[in-house]
Amino acid sequence: MDHGRAVTLEDVAREAGVAVSTVSRALSRPERVSARTREHVQAVARRMDYRPNLLARGLPSGRTRMLALLVTDITNPHQFGLIRGAEAQAAAAGYTLVLADSRGLPELEAELAARLGSSVDGYVLASSRRPDEELVELRRRRPLALYNRELAGFPSVVSDQDDSSRQIVGHLVALGHRALAYLGGPRNAWAENERWAALARHSRAAGAEIARLGPFPPTLEGGVAAADVGLASGATALVAFNDLMAIGVLRRLEQRGVAVPGALSVVGHDDIFGADFCHPPLTTVASPVEEAGRALVGLLLDSRPDTVVLPTELRVRASTGPR
Amino acid sequence: MDHGRAVTLEDVAREAGVAVSTVSRALSRPERVSARTREHVQAVARRMDYRPNLLARGLPSGRTRMLALLVTDITNPHQFGLIRGAEAQAAAAGYTLVLADSRGLPELEAELAARLGSSVDGYVLASSRRPDEELVELRRRRPLALYNRELAGFPSVVSDQDDSSRQIVGHLVALGHRALAYLGGPRNAWAENERWAALARHSRAAGAEIARLGPFPPTLEGGVAAADVGLASGATALVAFNDLMAIGVLRRLEQRGVAVPGALSVVGHDDIFGADFCHPPLTTVASPVEEAGRALVGLLLDSRPDTVVLPTELRVRASTGPR
DNA sequence: ACTATTGTGACAAACGTTTGCCAACCTTGC
């Protein structure tokens, strides 16, 4: 395992009998060099299996053609589509995506961003929970695009929180529910506050009561804990911050012998892997995450400070029923 | 959005009234500098929020303190633990982990590895399906550690395929099953061939028949397709390459009205997220994936060509029952 | 045939670090 030195431009130049700069141009600016030389140099480079050193390439220009995708919780299946979409779009534009997981800790996200700072050309922040000022500060160094977080002047992609809440409340009220409870996630998550505000608004408009419970950790375990609180609240339908929590709720209710949807209806958010085969299958709100990933990278590379709002769709399954 | 120039060593040096080299040493080799100077320089650096440029740092030394983790399929929840464990261990050693997804395509994995080549100090390859020669070749450039793949002289971490097969066959035979079928995954996956070989061996020893079906894509959809083939095979118990497939099998069988475990028992591999709440909950083999992640990074950084075999544990749930 | 023009390739600087080497200073011991 000697990990031998890589082939450099200089090696190729020597072999081809030309100057380093000629090789560089023959490869990256082919029109700046005569056809004869170009062919020759490219042939030699291919034969020697030359691979440009990204570090060295990025140093003078400051551009690395790498993008960072910082996710809040990589164990949340909701992120999958985002990752795939972002990677596809990045690859199409000739960029490499590096992925990092902040495990729900804003400080860790800050740390990761700082560490990656010099190596990437921009960041996609998914569901970031950092304070506004820090994002403004971070953007002074590198372009940024936000997923499920809105901030004036920043490019962002969000799913339609207002409409998803409308659909949920409409569905539950139609089933006869009048006493709802929202099982909240982290208070520093943008979606948490948007969801609560929209749910409260639509409930009021529909003549239903809704209580905000929590915050709970946005995980399966958080849902397990939230289930008991939701049950004690006297509500006949629970809306969870996300599907991870909702599935935890279902599990706990089954354990406690509470019939779903007989005694209690449950709704989630995200339509993650598992939402359709848990027990009972979960009524939840889906949005086109893969498209979100593509849009994010697109906005980031164009530096367009647009806000893209993606449509949402209520998927009614067996976890909701008449009161 | 001007993305202003970052603070460099030179800026700090000018501000502190010392030479660039002194700043460098004050920060990264504190004992090479007097206490007075060290304090002063460090204070200035902190005040200016100096962040070393990783590219520049890595260029002369060739060491970037970044590690690549290449996973076969990031949408497979089995990878979660691996990622978490690897990241934890990397962080502890002062390394940053960059994550990339090869979507099950060996060529894409090769492409990613080559692209990342100059930027990382080593690779962790999870369930790589590339041919041996390419791995040997890749190792000539950078150290490598393999997950669920064994190759002479390479550091690797594998789960105990022989023992997991023993437990599965033992369990099924004890329930009275004599006609088994294995729903295979990709033939270029090491685990696929190990699992089949071990299952065949233990079945023979226990006096049971086992048929190898497939290969099928190692996904939910693959499982859906495999279910019909498995059912037609006449076996009374199906063992799937992984849980994604097994869950797909369960879904399809439910759709076709086949009772599980009444008419057919189903076993998976990996104990992924969802295996305990799918319908019926899946009997599967678990292994300590997070520990695997840690061990992989450990081996990689030590360059120890050891093979670590992790224990496995059959989790019996409701998808298996008496014949 | 000589100049003007274009095309081609080389030289060298720059990016931000780390580090080998050396000079100067300070301390210590005689």
Next chain:
DNA sequence: GCAAGGTTGGCAAACGTTTGTCACAATAGT
């Protein structure tokens, strides 16, 4: 008080690229 030794900090080279500038050659126009 002087030499020897150790400590400290600066100079400059190196890492592998890209790119601005320039010189030279080939070609074309007169």
